[in-house]
Amino acid sequence: MNGIGFNKIILPRYVYTGPNVIKELPLIFHHLALSKGNILLISGKGETASISNDSVKPLLESEGIEAETMEIESMRNFVDNLPEMIHKVKDSDPKIILGVGGGKAIDSAKLLASITNKRLISVPTNASHDGLSSPVISFVLNLYLRKKFDLKMELKAPVAIVADINFIKNCPKKSLVAGVGDLLAKKTAVKDWELAYMLRNEEYSEYAASMALMSARLIEDNINEIAKFDERSISIILKALIGSGIGISVAGSSRPASGSEHLFSHALDILSEEYGFKAELHGIQVGIGTIVMSQLHGLNHKKIRDLLKKVGAATNAKELGIDREYLIKALMMSNKIRRDRYTILGDADISYNAAEKLLKRAEVI
Numbered sequence: 001m002n003g004i005g006f007n008k009i010i011l012p013r014y015v016y017t018g019p020n021v022i023k024e025l026p027l028i029f030h031h032l033a034l035s036k037g038n039i040l041l042i043s044g045k046g047e048t049a050s051i052s053n054d055s056v057k058p059l060l061e062s063e064g065i066e067a068e069t070m071e072i073e074s075m076r077n078f079v080d081n082l083p084e085m086i087h088k089v090k091d092s093d094p095k096i097i098l099g100v101g102g103g104k105a106i107d108s109a110k111l112l113a114s115i116t117n118k119r120l121i122s123v124p125t126n127a128s129h130d131g132l133s134s135p136v137i138s139f140v141l142n143l144y145l146r147k148k149f150d151l152k153m154e155l156k157a158p159v160a161i162v163a164d165i166n167f168i169k170n171c172p173k174k175s176l177v178a179g180v181g182d183l184l185a186k187k188t189a190v191k192d193w194e195l196a197y198m199l200r201n202e203e204y205s206e207y208a209a210s211m212a213l214m215s216a217r218l219i220e221d222n223i224n225e226i227a228k229f230d231e232r233s234i235s236i237i238l239k240a241l242i243g244s245g246i247g248i249s250v251a252g253s254s255r256p257a258s259g260s261e262h263l264f265s266h267a268l269d270i271l272s273e274e275y276g277f278k279a280e281l282h283g284i285q286v287g288i289g290t291i292v293m294s295q296l297h298g299l300n301h302k303k304i305r306d307l308l309k310k311v312g313a314a315t316n317a318k319e320l321g322i323d324r325e326y327l328i329k330a331l332m333m334s335n336k337i338r339r340d341r342y343t344i345l346g347d348a349d350i351s352y353n354a355a356e357k358l359l360k361r362a363e364v365i
Ligand SMILES: [Zn+2]
Pocket: 129, 130, 182, 257, 258, 262, 282, 286
């Protein structure tokens, strides 16, 4: 084999972005030979439930496609009721599962589709992270799952992504800001991957790495446009997120999209569970992590901070609304969270003083 193993790439077949692209859904079903049979719509509560019930469901029904709905209250609630939900999906046997929403609904749909071996379509209603197009679920959902179940399965990437800007333009501005943070993160994530490739002989795909970097570049080059937060901004963020998600599919792991900056954010999520403070959106925390880790990688951390500032993202503890002590703690534990993910943080203990010094130098605390 000479170290060259089998490589499997499963990519979305249909990617639609733009105003009113939801109208293309019946055509996509037709292409997928799914014109007959029922489908399952999974949304959150509130706004995403209205989009699912008032826009998506009637559109499908007008085409003679029967649609059942499921609303997800919270990640924790979803995990608590997972066996029951799996049972429901198996019972109704939908031809396809559509996740309509942000992280929660799409992650839940992705997980259920993977467990029950159904095809998945992603209909994002915000643009805050690359999970909308990738075969990866959020760290928080994984955390809840690991506590309750011993699940080992390959997660599915969506077979189609239908990102209707008319839905996304009503999402909170903060979730778009988070999307920017999650995308700039690829700069440090790819550096970490290169390091793991060189020091740990980890598998590396230049193609996947370039896709991730291209997504970050799209944000950098268009930051002034993005800061307007209009339809064009959303379209740029979406394209970059979809590109990053596809990079994950090409790599067969979240490696190109998630490095030490993500570990730092995961650590904050764990601490928020433990100490009861409110964690920020994934991409906002990741943005702060990117400032810190870019300094270690010898990248221009001030430039990263300026890019984040341009879109009004939090760049320090105060703006993040999380106590500095938790940020120090998070940095200290970052390199212990995923032993399989080697990064610039190495694997030796990080002392309180070292963590504090690094965060201060990055002007995060
Ligand atoms: Zn991310």
